Amino acid sequence: MFLIRKEEAFPDYNYNHILDITPDDIKAMGAKAVALDLDNTAAEFGSFHLIDGVKEWTENMIASGIKVMIISNTWISRAFILSRQMGGIAFIPWSLKPLTISLRTAARYLDVELSEMAMIGDKLSSDILAANRAGSIAVKVQPLSALKRNSEAAQFLFGSAK
Numbered sequence: 001m002f003l004i005r006k007e008e009a010f011p012d013y014n015y016n017h018i019l020d021i022t023p024d025d026i027k028a029m030g031a032k033a034v035a036l037d038l039d040n041t042a043a044e045f046g047s048f049h050l051i052d053g054v055k056e057w058t059e060n061m062i063a064s065g066i067k068v069m070i071i072s073n074t075w076i077s078r079a080f081i082l083s084r085q086m087g088g089i090a091f092i093p094w095s096l097k098p099l100t101i102s103l104r105t106a107a108r109y110l111d112v113e114l115s116e117m118a119m120i121g122d123k124l125s126s127d128i129l130a131a132n133r134a135g136s137i138a139v140k141v142q143p144l145s146a147l148k149r150n151s152e153a154a155q156f157l158f159g160s161a162k
């Protein structure tokens, strides 16, 4: 039951950061909708604030005709607060990723095929596994915490760019 097949853990696409993903990228993947992870993807772990740019990123996706919905393993009040910051988009908290039930629910709600939904997330063991198991498009970003560590390490090693 907890067996993970090797191919299930591979993303279809890799990005560094959520803001690197454009509406054209999503369309080129064959997707009409985005299922978005929160922690370490759109907000720092446990934070009640989106990282800078994600609000505009979401608005830009929606303006480009791409539906966006939150699928997060976080609790309901936090998912609610973060969704409000994205214009009140629909969200599924306690999503139980890597189980596929939340992705299937989201696809039905958004009226797209599972294969037309890109799941964007930082975690192989939840987001990417769930996407692959659901037959959705698996889009991996680097965890925000890792990006932060890397830039702190670079700053320590090489000094500030300023």
Ligand SMILES: [Mg+2]
Pocket (backbone or CB within 6 Å): 037, 038, 039, 040, 041, 121, 122, 123
């Ligand atoms: Mg995450």
